Amino acid sequence: ETGVTQSPTHLIKTRGQQVTLRCSSQSGHNTVSWYQQALGQGPQFIFQYYREEENGRGNFPPRFSGLQFPNYSSELNVNALELDDSALYLCASSPQPISSYEQYFGPGTRLTVT
């Protein structure tokens, strides 16, 4: 069984730029959720993808967008980066798009916006 992986590990971008983060889900999982975790805070839900469609979204602006591919891997895209976007971005996969299923987290991508 392959665990959840994310790339890159670290990223430094300038305000106004665009970024793409990648996530490979655990084998057998069809659902990927993305979270933003600011320093000293709990994860904030960005959105969830299920079978290549956005299944739900948290309180994040449209410049946060995503994709899911047929192999259930996923991308998070952030346009027009702002300083406040600096955070750890976590993806989590699960076997079903229901919150009561255990979410398996990746190691995260640390994004710094300068």
Next chain:
Amino acid sequence: GENVEQHPSTLSVQEGDSAVIKCTYSDSASNYFPWYKQELGKRPQLIIDIRSNVGEKKDQRIAVTLNKTAKHFSLHITETQPEDSAVYFCAASKGDSNYQLIWGAGTKLIIKP
């Protein structure tokens, strides 16, 4: 909007003693309450969860209690060990969706030798 408050933000206990972390939630429709542990530099991992039709659940040294009337739930760790040192997050399912969790801000647990 819905939120989950978690206390304390930092908890320091002597090795072998018990630790209790408390969370309150605002959404009365929440029905699923997981606890995740995040060790330094590592990913969050589920350690225990409870559903709204159960008042208490135990797994070895870890237990969770739920009071739906008061809308709060707690994590209890007995006989704490150095490897229990980590940040613990509580979460509650969002009532009007079946896919979203609302997370607490986390508790840093420090086990003193």
